[in-house]
Amino acid sequence: MRKYPFLNKKFIENNKKTIKFLSYSVVISVIFLIAFLFIPDLMYSRPGGGHSYSSGSSGNSGGGDGIANLIIWILLSLSPEISIPLVILIIVVYYYKNKRKSGSKQTISSSPTYQNKSNEYQRAENQIDNLKNSDPNFSKTLFLDFVSSLYNKYYTYFGKSEFKNIKPFLFKNIWDNSTKNINQQSSINEIVIGNINIISVFEGGDYTSIAVDIKSNYTKSIAGKSTRHILTERWQFSRKKGIFSLEPDSMRDLKCPNCGAASNFTDAGKCEYCETFIEAGTMQWSVNNISILAQETFSTKGLAHYEQEIGTDYPTIIQPAIGNYIAKFTSNHNLVNWDTFWTDFTDNIAVNYFTEIYKAWSSKQWNNIRHLVSDRLYESYSFWLSAYQKENLTNKLDNIQIKRIDMSAIDVDKFYESFTVRIYASCMDYVVNKEGKVIGGSKKNPRLFSEYWTFIRRTGVENKKQEFSLHNCPNCGAPADKMGQAAVCEYCNTKISNGDFSWILASIVQDEEYTG
Amino acid sequence: MKQFNEDFRTKLYETIEDIENNSFIEIVVIIKAQSDKYKDIPLLAGIIFSFLLYTFFMFSPLEFGVYSIYAFTILSFFAVFGLFASVPFLHALLIKKSRKVKAVEIAARATFQKGGIRFTNNRIGTLIYLSEFEKQIYILPDRGAKTSVPEEEWENINENFNAVFKSNNIADELVVQLEKCKDIFSKYIPPVENDINELPDDLDVNL
Numbered sequence: 001m002r003k004y005p006f007l008n009k010k011f012i013e014n015n016k017k018t019i020k021f022l023s024y025s026v027v028i029s030v031i032f033l034i035a036f037l038f039i040p041d042l043m044y045s046r047p048g049g050g051h052s053y054s055s056g057s058s059g060n061s062g063g064g065d066g067i068a069n070l071i072i073w074i075l076l077s078l079s080p081e082i083s084i085p086l087v088i089l090i091i092v093v094y095y096y097k098n099k100r101k102s103g104s105k106q107t108i109s110s111s112p113t114y115q116n117k118s119n120e121y122q123r124a125e126n127q128i129d130n131l132k133n134s135d136p137n138f139s140k141t142l143f144l145d146f147v148s149s150l151y152n153k154y155y156t157y158f159g160k161s162e163f164k165n166i167k168p169f170l171f172k173n174i175w176d177n178s179t180k181n182i183n184q185q186s187s188i189n190e191i192v193i194g195n196i197n198i199i200s201v202f203e204g205g206d207y208t209s210i211a212v213d214i215k216s217n218y219t220k221s222i223a224g225k226s227t228r229h230i231l232t233e234r235w236q237f238s239r240k241k242g243i244f245s246l247e248p249d250s251m252r253d254l255k256c257p258n259c260g261a262a263s264n265f266t267d268a269g270k271c272e273y274c275e276t277f278i279e280a281g282t283m284q285w286s287v288n289n290i291s292i293l294a295q296e297t298f299s300t301k302g303l304a305h306y307e308q309e310i311g312t313d314y315p316t317i318i319q320p321a322i323g324n325y326i327a328k329f330t331s332n333h334n335l336v337n338w339d340t341f342w343t344d345f346t347d348n349i350a351v352n353y354f355t356e357i358y359k360a361w362s363s364k365q366w367n368n369i370r371h372l373v374s375d376r377l378y379e380s381y382s383f384w385l386s387a388y389q390k391e392n393l394t395n396k397l398d399n400i401q402i403k404r405i406d407m408s409a410i411d412v413d414k415f416y417e418s419f420t421v422r423i424y425a426s427c428m429d430y431v432v433n434k435e436g437k438v439i440g441g442s443k444k445n446p447r448l449f450s451e452y453w454t455f456i457r458r459t460g461v462e463n464k465k466q467e468f469s470l471h472n473c474p475n476c477g478a479p480a481d482k483m484g485q486a487a488v489c490e491y492c493n494t495k496i497s498n499g500d501f502s503w504i505l506a507s508i509v510q511d512e513e514y515t516g
Numbered sequence: 517m518k519q520f521n522e523d524f525r526t527k528l529y530e531t532i533e534d535i536e537n538n539s540f541i542e543i544v545v546i547i548k549a550q551s552d553k554y555k556d557i558p559l560l561a562g563i564i565f566s567f568l569l570y571t572f573f574m575f576s577p578l579e580f581g582v583y584s585i586y587a588f589t590i591l592s593f594f595a596v597f598g599l600f601a602s603v604p605f606l607h608a609l610l611i612k613k614s615r616k617v618k619a620v621e622i623a624a625r626a627t628f629q630k631g632g633i634r635f636t637n638n639r640i641g642t643l644i645y646l647s648e649f650e651k652q653i654y655i656l657p658d659r660g661a662k663t664s665v666p667e668e669e670w671e672n673i674n675e676n677f678n679a680v681f682k683s684n685n686i687a688d689e690l691v692v693q694l695e696k697c698k699d700i701f702s703k704y705i706p707p708v709e710n711d712i713n714e715l716p717d718d719l720d721v722n723l
Binding site for chain 2: 081084085088089106109110111112113115116204207209211234289291292293
């Protein structure tokens with residue numbers, strides 16, 4: 001016979017059924033109360049998430065609906081003797097698992113906060129302004145082109161006889177490190193540069209130095225076996241104080257800083273054309289330090305994997321002296337009203353470029369926008385598109401809606417002008433396989449995101465009619481259907497992607513990665 | 517972890533930046549809520565308690581219903597398991613100090629490895645790892661930093677850092693101790709020309 005220790009025996013006998021009913025009701029209520037505390041979190045967990053082109057990986061959380069349904073099914077289908085302990089077990093395990101998850105996130109590191117980043121940005125901007133004062137030819141856009149060009153050549157020539165052609169651009173320590181212990185069986189190719197960011201400008205001894213972070217990926221082949229690597233490197237470029245930057249043609253490609261001929265040097269660093277010995281850092285920026293900050297093996301497995309979007313709610317990083325640059329730009333172009341120009345720019349350039357570029361990405365017709373983007377951006381995104389194609393996947397971006405555009409930074413120098421804007425938008429971001437089945441992201445729930453887009457244009461280029469035409473060559477006005485991979489218009493045989501004729505999109509940086 | 521707020525993190529970054537501007541050393545500070553889950557502790561507590569309760573049910577002079585025995589034995593396990601798993605104070609009671617010290621060391625060494633702190637050219641990366649639950653700080657200098665600073669100084673640094681838990685505000689005290697290290701590192705690992713930070717700001721340190 002069953003006995004309840006804390007109640008009167010007679011009372012129990014008379015109210016057996018009621019007590020049993022009440023006991024189960026209390027336990028079930030407690031379970032529902034606990035479940036209620038967990039379920040809202042589960043029900044509204046976002047199926048979409050962020051998607052980073054630089055890392056190619058994201059993630060997806062969810063699955064809460066399944067647990068809630070399972071609990072209800074167990075309670076309704078099984079007898080209380082089995083269902084109640086089972087439900088308790090499920091809730092405890094779920095609670096414990098979640099606690100572990102949140103516990104693992106409880107890590108604080110000495111990484112910079114928004115305030116630190118903002119201070120560093122301001123410092124770097126001041127340092128660049130000082131550099132521009134001492135070197136009026138300095139152009140951030142051209143310097144980044146030079147970095148990109150040298151980085152590409154460094155790895156392309158690494159371990160090969162052509163490596164000598166970049167000797168004048170490498171200090172002795174870098175040259176020595178790069179030429180000793182070379183594995184003859186290894187080679188590096190398919191170099192794709194993502195982002196290049198100036199970290200700091202500083203002076204030491206007789207030299208002025210610039211530290212840059214370079215995000216890239218390349219294929220390394222060893223004995224015929226290839227591995228794709230994703231890297232973040234920090235390169236330091238130094239140059240003797242008092243030197244002026246070279247003209248645009250000598251900054252875009254590697255050329256002899258003395259005679260301007262294509263870089264062709266002896267092992268000793270003598271130009272084959274003008275026979276001048278070029279010592280590193282005396283006439284052009286040269287590499288003084290290389291440090292690999294992060295390196296991982298690239299895998300296409302994470303392409304359909306989505307993470308929760310982060311950074312959208314971060315405040316917009318605005319250039320500290322943006323007012324001065326607006327004034328300078330307004331004066332340079334004799335603008336009557338800055339607001340009118342800004343509205344014109346957002347409506348005709350930012351919105352149209354954004355829409356066209358994402359349309360081309362989604363439809364995999366990347367060549368359609370070749371004339372609108374820089375070489376680096378084109379190559380970088382081509383790499384990711386081919387990675388999707390290799391896996392028979394398509395990243396669809398439906399119903400793109402621009403919500404807001406904020407001004408972030410303006411740069412005006414002797415050769416180039418650049419505008420960085422933050423674009424807030426939403427779209428259905430999802431990945432489908434070759435059968436058209438959604439295997440990542442969401443076709444139903446829009447994802448809100450923001451990105452920093454930097455547009456560049458050659459200084460002095462005025463608002464020509466063609467510049468707002470998305471489908472014509474900004475130089476000759478012919479249809480922009482024959483641009484090829486190099487963005488050279490076949491009708492006028494002119495390279496378009498340098499920004500010499502109209503605005504070119506130079507970079508896209510995710511909000512959580514943008515530091516100014 | 518509430519003490520380690522945004523203001524603290526901003527100050528922490530500035531303090532490290534100041535040290536690195538005056539020394540060749542590269543410092544990374546990692547603060548963890550706890551270094552090990554100690555999963556066995558609540559499990560063991562739950563098993564022991566439910567076993568004791570079950571023994572009581574079986575051998576007590578009082579009579580109990582079978583459903584009560586079944587339900588209360590299971591419930592007692594989960595109740596005690598949950599209690600020990602979610603109340604750090606109870607959890608901590610059953611863990612030996614030596615185990616906590618070991619857990620912190622293992623986690624610090626794993627963080628050092630995974631974060632790639634060993635990838636500086638001159639091996640001058642130094643990890644300062646704080647684990648709040650265990651109340652332990654483990655300082656792990658790479659070979660270059662370790663051999664450049666006399667052992668006695670490292671011992672003093674360790675001692676001073678582990679005293680931060682005696683303070684009411686661990687976060688502030690941690691920054692104070694870091695500031696005190698500035699002169700030591702500047703003296704033994706002086707700055708070099710053209711030094712750039714070789715460690716990324718966003719180290720992957722989640723184990």
